[in-house]
Amino acid sequence: MAIHRVELHVHSVLSPCASLEMIPPFIIEKALAAKIDIIALTDHNTGANVPAMLEAAEGTGITILPGIELETAEEIHVLCLFDTLAQLQAFEKIIERNLPDYKNNDDFFGCQLVVDQYGNFIRKEERLLHTACRLTIFEVQKEVHKLKGIFIPAHVEREENGLLPRLGGIPSELNLKIVEISCYESTPAVREMWPDLKNIRIIKNGDAHDLDGMIGSTTIEIEEITVANIERAILEQIK
Numbered sequence: 001m002a003i004h005r006v007e008l009h010v011h012s013v014l015s016p017c018a019s020l021e022m023i024p025p026f027i028i029e030k031a032l033a034a035k036i037d038i039i040a041l042t043d044h045n046t047g048a049n050v051p052a053m054l055e056a057a058e059g060t061g062i063t064i065l066p067g068i069e070l071e072t073a074e075e076i077h078v079l080c081l082f083d084t085l086a087q088l089q090a091f092e093k094i095i096e097r098n099l100p101d102y103k104n105n106d107d108f109f110g111c112q113l114v115v116d117q118y119g120n121f122i123r124k125e126e127r128l129l130h131t132a133c134r135l136t137i138f139e140v141q142k143e144v145h146k147l148k149g150i151f152i153p154a155h156v157e158r159e160e161n162g163l164l165p166r167l168g169g170i171p172s173e174l175n176l177k178i179v180e181i182s183c184y185e186s187t188p189a190v191r192e193m194w195p196d197l198k199n200i201r202i203i204k205n206g207d208a209h210d211l212d213g214m215i216g217s218t219t220i221e222i223e224e225i226t227v228a229n230i231e232r233a234i235l236e237q238i239k
Contacts, residue, residue, distance in 0.1 A: 004222060004225070005035055005036045005038070006040075007038070009205035010022075010039055010040060012027065012053070016106075017130065018209045022211070024119055031214060036216035037061060037063065039062060040067040042068055045071060045099055046095070047068050047088045048125065050064070065081050072132065072135060077155065077161040078140060078151060078163075080144045081227050081230075082147060083226055091149070103126055103128060104125070154205075156181060170196040177200060182204070183204045183206055201239075221233060
């Protein structure tokens with residue numbers, strides 16, 4: 001068994017709201033300095049920069065989990081994390097069929113940049129990523145689980161794109177075991193405000209849109225790095 005410091009919510013320059021410093025080599029450099037050894041790259045509604053992150057992490061001792069922060073039809077943000085690039089790309093095909101074909105406005109939303117492992121520009125993503133897809137939260141959860149991924153609603157307490165304010169509570173049909181709250185929130189205070197969280201594990205991530213957002217506040221002990229083991233460790237080790 002080994003102890004790992006994890007950050008499960010990181011954006012790259014492909015997310016229009018992320019800083020231009022969020023390129024693979026800088027993310028890896030920051031993780032090494034902060035002693036974070038498991039990172040989930042979770043850009044909005046796409047995983048196009050995951051291959052570059054995987055290449056950038058080779059030989060560093062850092063594990064990259066292929067992921068996406070998806071916006072559901074209810075405008076709820078959820079983290080969808082996988083073990084392999086192939087699983088992520090299968091999930092991306094589902095998203096692409098269900099994402100509105102709006103053109104991004106760089107001046108309003110920000111640029112959406114696909115880069116290589118060194119952070120060099122490859123192309124600009126013209127389709128708006130920071131928008132809701134047509135899949136409900138229930139449909140998204142089902143697709144993630146079919147692909148053996150883990151499904152974690154993001155910053156659930158937040159007025160904008162948080163599950164709890166959007167739905168007024170947690171639907172029992174989701175059978176949620178883990179949720180994320182914003183890193184600046186108090187876990188006891190959020191539990192007190194939202195009784196639905198009583199029996200649910202709560203984690204905090206940086207929701208990193210810049211390098212300082214990579215806080216690595218979750219520490220777990222696992223034998224093999226898989227999303228199933230990470231999920232199990234959170235359930236057993238996080239109170």
